[in-house]
Amino acid sequence: MSVLLWLVLVTAPRAPAPQAVVIATPRGETSVPVTTERGTAAVAAPRLGPPLGLTVALDGSRVTVGLSGVVFVFQLGAPFVRAGGVVYGLVGEPYVARDTVFLPLHWLADCVPRAVGGRYRWEPAPGGDTGRLVELPIASAVTATPPSTPSTAPVLPPSPASAPNPITGLRLRHGVVIDPGHGGVDPGNPGRYFPSGLVEKDITLAIGRLLRAELTRRAIVATLTRSTDTLIDLTDRGALCKAACDLFVSIHVNAMPDGRRADRVSGVETYFLSDAKTEDQQRVAQMENEAISFETGTSSAATGPLGFILRDLQVNEYLRESAQLAQLVQDSAARIHPGGDRGVQQAGFTVLTTARRPAILVETGFATNRTDGAFLASSLGQHKIASAIADGIVAYLLELERKRAVAAPARGR
Numbered sequence: 155m156s157v158l159l160w161l162v163l164v165t166a167p168r169a170p171a172p173q174a175v176v177i178a179t180p181r182g183e184t185s186v187p188v189t190t191e192r193g194t195a196a197v198a199a200p201r202l203g204p205p206l207g208l209t210v211a212l213d214g215s216r217v218t219v220g221l222s223g224v225v226f227v228f229q230l231g232a233p234f235v236r237a238g239g240v241v242y243g244l245v246g247e248p249y250v251a252r253d254t255v256f257l258p259l260h261w262l263a264d265c266v267p268r269a270v271g272g273r274y275r276w277e278p279a280p281g282g283d284t285g286r287l288v289e290l291p292i293a294s295a296v297t298a299t300p301p302s303t304p305s306t307a308p309v310l311p312p313s314p315a316s317a318p319n320p321i322t323g324l325r326l327r328h329g330v331v332i333d334p335g336h337g338g339v340d341p342g343n344p345g346r347y348f349p350s351g352l353v354e355k356d357i358t359l360a361i362g363r364l365l366r367a368e369l370t371r372r373a374i375v376a377t378l379t380r381s382t383d384t385l386i387d388l389t390d391r392g393a394l395c396k397a398a399c400d401l402f403v404s405i406h407v408n409a410m411p412d413g414r415r416a417d418r419v420s421g422v423e424t425y426f427l428s429d430a431k432t433e434d435q436q437r438v439a440q441m442e443n444e445a446i447s448f449e450t451g452t453s454s455a456a457t458g459p460l461g462f463i464l465r466d467l468q469v470n471e472y473l474r475e476s477a478q479l480a481q482l483v484q485d486s487a488a489r490i491h492p493g494g495d496r497g498v499q500q501a502g503f504t505v506l507t508t509a510r511r512p513a514i515l516v517e518t519g520f521a522t523n524r525t526d527g528a529f530l531a532s533s534l535g536q537h538k539i540a541s542a543i544a545d546g547i548v549a550y551l552l553e554l555e556r557k558r559a560v561a562a563p564a565r566g567r
């Protein structure tokens with residue numbers, strides 16, 4: 155819980171980021187200044203070197219950091235870090251300034267304690283002007299893990315466990331809400347390279363239905379926000395993912411504005427929620443948020459200052475999970491897409507802010523590109539996309555089950 159509060163602190167516009175972190179080890183304490191020059195709190199990697207015994211190597215845009223036998227791999231400008239086959243979403247991106255690698259403080263406060271199990275603990279300071287990363291002595295690191303029992307029984311998931319599903323390997327029951335973008339009076343983009351008057355809302359519905367079938371085949375309970383050509387309020391779509399829902403996927407088709415490079419741009423990209431960073435990300439967010447102008451009446455979303463705070467909490471809680479879900483779905487979809495891999499992106503989508511679970515938005519290709527348009531309008535293309543998204547979701551749920559199984563023994567103490 156303390157980590158969650160810290161995340162809110164850093165991302166809230168007026169809250170101060172810590173000015174320094176204290177690295178407390180059995181060998182002594184060191185204070186390392188925190189910089190906030192790029193909007194997110196970051197620490198200079200070389201300054202962490204001596205107190206933590208951390209090693210840093212920069213190779214092109216790739217930053218490799220070694221700490222306590224764990225290798226963290228960053229990409230400059232990307233809000234992720236990989237460690238031990240797990241992708242962690244980051245609040246902020248690593249960058250280089252004055253020949254120094256700066257790493258998001260979020261990595262130190264959240265990823266390090268999780269990735270280097272039992273070795274470090276993050277203690278946020280109540281005032282917010284400092285925080286402590288405590289390296290635990292080896293003895294206390296051992297007692298920090300659950301006491302071992304004579305039993306050699308394997309760790310099982312917390313809920314009634316069943317034999318793994320033969321297709322997916324999943325042991326638990328999972329629910330997914332699929333949101334086919336647009337609908338009714340909101341056609342989405344006009345679908346320049348779609349045949350016979352098809353527009354974005356038709357393609358998203360077709361892919362959404364196929365995705366439901368693919369998930370059902372994998373024994374996952376899948377629900378559509380719309381199964382016909384109707385318009386659902388953006389703010390109500392995400393709210394449909396509640397108790398029995400593990401994650402929310404919105405399906406869209408991208409379009410470039412008219413211009414010289416309009417039909418050259420192609421490929422699939424997956425978004426998770428944050429403030430849009432680049433002009434292109436803002437274009438996509440603006441385009442998909444425009445459906446608000448089609449909507450009438452009231453919606454059930456929380457409003458007012460309290461609503462904002464509640465949403466902010468939810469968004470931060472699921473940011474990390476959403477980033478990982480986005481990466482796994484993107485990796486899977488990019489493997490089958492003829493238009494190429496445009497990677498994981500961040501933008502501020504209204505439809506995602508109201509989801510109560512990890513949420514992503516897949517832009518399945520460009521209607522303004524001839525190849526993408528033909529692929530998305532074809533039955534084969536729609537099947538391939540739906541199947542690839544389903545595979546990415548399964549990869550995420552397997553990871554989720556693994557994490558819950560690891561967390562389960564601690565819960566009973």
Ligand SMILES: [Zn+2]
Pocket residue numbers: 335336342343354405406407441442
């Ligand atoms: Zn759309």
